[in-house]
Amino acid sequence: MTSRRLLLPLLLVLGLSACGPFGGNGDHDAIEAAAKKLAASMVDHQVVAAEVSDPAAVAAASQLLEPLTDIASIQVGDVKQAGNTGTAVLTWKVTVDGHDWAHATKLSLVKRASGWKAVWKPTVVESSLKADETLAVTGLKADRGNIVGAGDKPIVEPRRVVRFGIDKANTPTGSVASSARRLAALVGIEAAPYQKLVAKAGPKAFVQAIVLRRSDVSSGLLAKVAAIRGALAVSDHQPLAPAKDFAAELLGTVGPVTAEIVKKSNGRLRAGDDAGLSGLQLRYDAQLGGTSGVRVSAVPKDPNRLRRTLFEVEAKNGTDLKLTMDVAMQTEAQKLLRRYGPASALVAIRPSTGAILAAASGPGSKGYNTATFGQYAPGSTFKIVSSLALLRAGLKPTTTVPCPASVDVFGKKFKNYSDYPSNRLGRITLKQAVANSCNTAFISERSKVTGTALADAAAALGFGVDHDTGFPAYFGQVPPPSGKTEAAADLIGQGKVLASPMAMATVVASVVKGSTVLPFLIPSVKPEATKPAKPLTSAEAASLRSLMRAVVTEGSGIRLRSLGNNPPVYAKTGTAEFGTKAPLQTHTWMVGARGDLAVAVFVDVGQSGSQTAGPVLEAFLRAVG
Known part of the structure; x- marks a missing residue:
């Protein structure tokens, strides 16, 4: 009897333990749901007080997440429970300036009367972060390749320039508009559009007006710019050819990227980068521009302490574009x-x-x-081609051809140019017709050039x-x-x-x-x-x-x-x-x-x-x- 009395309570205890709060999954699903809710909020940069154990931590969370503008996803896994506490592993995938930063952190949770809450710590975002550190994202700029010519002689390379603009941080609010107008007039750009651009820029922005080669900037111009409140002349380098007109239409230009260019680059470019805007600089921008890098750093509040690098992708410098140009x-x-x-x-x-x-x-x-x-229309230079067609039709340089003053073709009168030498009219050789550019001689021989003969020549x-x-x-x-x-x-x-x-x-x-x-x-x-x-x-x-x-x-x-x-x-x-x-x-x-x-020279409008x-x-x- 004694043994049977002992066995029944033991079975009851075993049965209860299988269904109790610490048996099976327990609060696993609730912990996972709370972790996923916080993860979704961090992806959207919308952490709220109801999700964390200490509502005062919301501000710190928002500040820490702010530099991570593109959090692609945060996956929740390996959820565990120990009484009224729990943990979960967060697998982060963050896109930083076009580069994927994948890392894992650990999230702690506690059970409150209102449910499971996340315990906010900087380590939720990056496992090594300390309480007094924040995040900083720094773009790493690639060095742009040069355009080089015959013998690897540089054509487009970094050359000294001066960037003129308004520094709004050091311009009194009431002077911004007048300073912008004065600078625009001084450097020769339209005032109204530039004034509008300056007005729209942030309060600490440097709004560029124009970039000039250093060799084109006089000391007098620098003095006049310095007299304008908030105007700056900033020395810099920019990829440029030896002269402003040096194959400019072919080589193209380099300048700050637009939002559209950044979007089309599929992550290769970011705001603030320079890129090819036209010509060969645009067509070969991926080769010349390389790929920018990025660094994510832990920044301590104490300025005497060094930053720590948490994630880095080095910039890949561009490579030179070689041309045959001399x-x-x-x-x-x-x-x-x-x-x-x-x-x-x-x-x-x-x-x-x-x-x-x-x-x-x-x-x-x-x-x-x-x-x-x-x-x-190439005019008589095309007679080189027409001559080949006539040679193939059986003519020789010594063959005699007619060169009348004019010739009529179905009502269209063709003649020679106004100062054609009169002593070269009449019967002349093909060589003389080419030498003196007799139009009527070639047109007189038109019956010999048929079908695709001219195009073939x-x-x-x-x-x-x-x-x-x-x-x-x-x-x-x-x-x-x-x-x-x-x-x-x-x-x-x-x-x-x-x-x-x-x-x-x-x-x-x-x-x-x-x-x-x-x-x-x-x-x-x-x-x-x-x-x-x-x-x-x-x-x-x-x-x-x-x-x-x-x-x-x-x-x-x-x-x-x-x-x-x-x-x-x-x-x-x-x-x-x-x-x-x-x-x-x-x-x-x-x-x-x-x-x-071999050389060709062309002038759109001229005498001859x-x-x-x-x-x-x-x-x-x-x-x-």
């Missing part, structure tokens, strides 16, 4: 083009390799990339076939003519034939080399040439060189004769009428070659190829040839 040639080209008011360009190519040595657009281009992407000289070169490049067009009148106009580089200065320099380079040249500027993005349907032969190239040589020795390019014969100079002049108002304006061209150098573009070609070949 700094000396480009500088000379830019200098020579400064004389022109209209749009202008000079492109120089090394025929043996196809390397672009200069691609300059003049000040009249007003920021447009005339040199490699301009689209203009163009392709053999690298004209009219597109390639992805890694930079803005227009290779020209020779579309099928809509009728016989247009076909006649095409032969003299009008009609629907269009070219860029780069395209015409390519034609000349192909003649010099004796085979199709594919120009390139970026060696790492050198496209493969497409074999023309009818490739240029060495014999054809030799004939074309003889025609272009005659332009110098006896024709419209005779001014180049002073450059001598060693090596010989080849050339072709060109004008192309455009517009609708009489008298029609003319594009002016002159292309030429000397040794291993020899008189307008010719002096630049001569000066350039004399300086660099």
Whole structure:
């Protein structure tokens, strides 16, 4: 009996313990729910008093979490209970300036009458944080790569600049608007937009007005800026070319990123970074700009104690972008083009390799990339292509062709340029027709150039076939003519034939080399040439060189004769009428070659190829040839 009496209470105790408060899961679910609630609140930066054991800790929690602006998730796991206390492991995934910071911390919880509450400590956010420490997130800026030219000579590199702006922290509130207006007027920018920008900026912001090269900033300007309340002139460095106009349209610019650029960078860029905004700087920004890094630090209240690094991703510096551009040639080209008011360009190519040595657009281009992407009627420079088509049709440089004063094609009257030499009219050789640029001679032979013959000749000289070169490049067009009148106009580089200065320099380079040249500027993005349907032969190239040589020795390019014969100079002049108002304006061209150098010069509006573009070609070949 005694044993049975003892057994029953023992069974009851065992049974009760299986269902009691410390058996099975106990308060596991409630602890987990409280931990998840706090985790969700921290993700949203909305910790409330009801979630923590000490309501006074809410302010400290908010301050500590503030630098972590992008908490992707906080997962709760490994929940445990010991009486009225519990713990949970928090697995954090934080995105800091585009970098993922994953770490784990431990959360303690206590049971109160109103339920389970989190015990707030700095270690909830990062396990090593102390009570007197806060967090700081610091961006680590990558060094931008340079753009370098032939021989690895720097083109775009950090150069000294001065940043002008208003420092609102040191500007009396009542003076902000007037200071902004005065500074804008002084540095030559529009006052109203800048004043509005300054007004919208924070009370401690430095609002930049303009950045100028240090060499362009006089001591007088600095003194006048210093006299404006709150205005500053801050010395700095910025990636810049040797001069303001040095291939500016092609190279592009670097400046502060916009919110849109940051968004498109997929975390590579952050607010405050500089990035490429146009041209090659934009297209190759990922290579040049590298990747910014970040550091998360524990910052003690005591300024005498050092910060501790909790998480760091080092910045990856950008790498240089190498170009074939020759700094000396480009500088000379830019200098020579400064004389022109209209749009202008000079492109120089090394025929043996196809390397672009200069691609300059003049000040009249007003920021447009005339040199490699301009689209203009090439005029009589296109007679190099037309000559190849005629050679393939059976003509020779010595073949006699008619050169009348004018020729009518279905009601359209074609004539030669106004000062065409009268002693070169009548029956002349093809060489003389090219040398003196007789329009009517080429149009008279139009029946010999049929079908795709003209386009095939163009392709053999690298004209009219597109390639992805890694930079803005227009290779020209020779579309099928809509009728016989247009076909006649095409032969003299009008009609629907269009070219860029780069395209015409390519034609000349192909003649010099004796085979199709594919120009390139970026060696790492050198496209493969497409074999023309009818490739240029060495014999054809030799004939074309003889025609272009005659332009110098006896024709419209005779001014180049002073450059001598060693090596010989080849050339072709060109004008192309455009517009609708009489008298029609003319594009002016002159292309030429000397040794291993092929050059095209273009001026949007001028008198003639020899008189307008010719002096630049001569000066350039004399300086660099």
